[in-house]
Amino acid sequence: MTATTLHHGSVALALHRLQDGEGRRLLLLHGLGERTPSTVPAGAAGWPGPVWGLDFTGHGASTIPLGGGYTAEVLMADADLALAELGPATVVGRGLGAYVALLIAGARPTLVEGAVLDDGPGLAGGGPYPSTTVILSDLVVDRAAPDEWALSELARDVRPPDYATSFARQATQLSGLDWPVAVCARSRPPWLEAVAAEPGVLDTTLDEALRRYAALA
Secondary structure (H helix, E strand, O other): OEEEEEEEOOEEEEEEEEEOOOOOEEEEEOOOOOOOOOOOOHHHOOOOOOEEEEOOOOOOOOOOOOOOOOOHHHHHHHHHHHHHHHOOEEEEEEOHHHHHHHHHHHHOOOOEEEEEEEOOOOOOOOOOOOOOOOOOOOOOOOOOOOOHHHHHHHHOOOOOHHHHHHHHHHHHHHOOOOOOEEEOOOOOOHHHHHHHOOOOEEEOOHHHHHHHHHOOO
């Protein structure tokens, strides 16, 4: 596994190349508290083209910012930098990475050649409504990844269904693909239920979604 360093403000992001190959690129986005695996995971083992994985800010081999301030939109900007480096790619997200994959599919519909939303840690976030404000202090002890601020803040990240569907609609209207978003997760928090019900969103398995996107001309 080789890594490229990208710079998101003061944070150095690790973009890992897991597999060489010819054809469409695949970008893996991990779940909350996870990191890019050292080898291509079993679910993507049949992908014919290059496979990359991004360590989000505060995770894996990426650096940790001071004082937290994590949101899904910050991680979407991480993914945006990865796509700027790689070019068009199919994006597979687990858990928290699935939510980020949806956001980047709507924000960069011409660069995301299919967003696959799969189960994993951080999929539900903090639910559809804001909760009681929590003030944290002295949370970080050893500054090791995954950052404790990331685990705390992203686990409470609010995910309203109407906000999520606005990104799904941008993807379905602007991407040019028949099925720009594929929902594969069995767990369906409210935001994902709403996305799966949108016209132009495919409800399928991980294997079938990857087969469809790998075959795109």
